Amino acid sequence: MTDDERMVNMIIEYMEGVPIPTASWPESQFREASYSRSAADEILKFVLAHQEWSVVRSVEEFRGMVTKFMEKPTYHDDATYVFNVAYRISLDISDILMAMN
Numbered sequence: 742m743t744d745d746e747r748m749v750n751m752i753i754e755y756m757e758g759v760p761i762p763t764a765s766w767p768e769s770q771f772r773e774a775s776y777s778r779s780a781a782d783e784i785l786k787f788v789l790a791h792q793e794w795s796v797v798r799s800v801e802e803f804r805g806m807v808t809k810f811m812e813k814p815t816y817h818d819d820a821t822y823v824f825n826v827a828y829r830i831s832l833d834i835s836d837i838l839m840a841m842n
Contacts, residue, residue, distance in 0.1 A: 744796075744841075744842075745792075745795060745796050747841065748796035748797070748838055748841060749785070749788060749789070749796060751834075751837060751838065751841065752781065752784060752785050752788065752796075752834060753785065755781055755833070755834055755837065756778060756781035756782060756785065759774060759777045759778045759781060760774050761774070761778070762774040762775050762778075772822070773826065776822070776823050776826040776827070777826055777830055779823075779827075780826055780827035780830040780831070781830055781834070783803070783827065784799075784800060784803050784827075784830065784831060784834060787799055787800075787802070787803045788800065788803075796838060797835070797838050797839070797842075800831055800834055800835050800838060801835065803831055804828060804831040804832070804835070807824050807827045807828050807831060808828065810824050811824040811825065811828065
């Protein structure tokens, strides 16, 4: 197994470690878990779509893209919150990837 394959597997394991939210959860916990799972899934899709880059670079590029979205003015607090969660998840995943190297 290559390093990149191990790193992709780690992202999948990370995503599987985020709890699946249920309707009985308080709204804030439901949103946090939902957005966290979604962000990890989007990172995985981004990594797989950019196989010409290393996994580490793909996650860094994803975070850069999210940062640009966060900098755009918005009138919806939810949009800002979603991008903040995606940014934090990308940092978590980057930290784990760096520890793997």
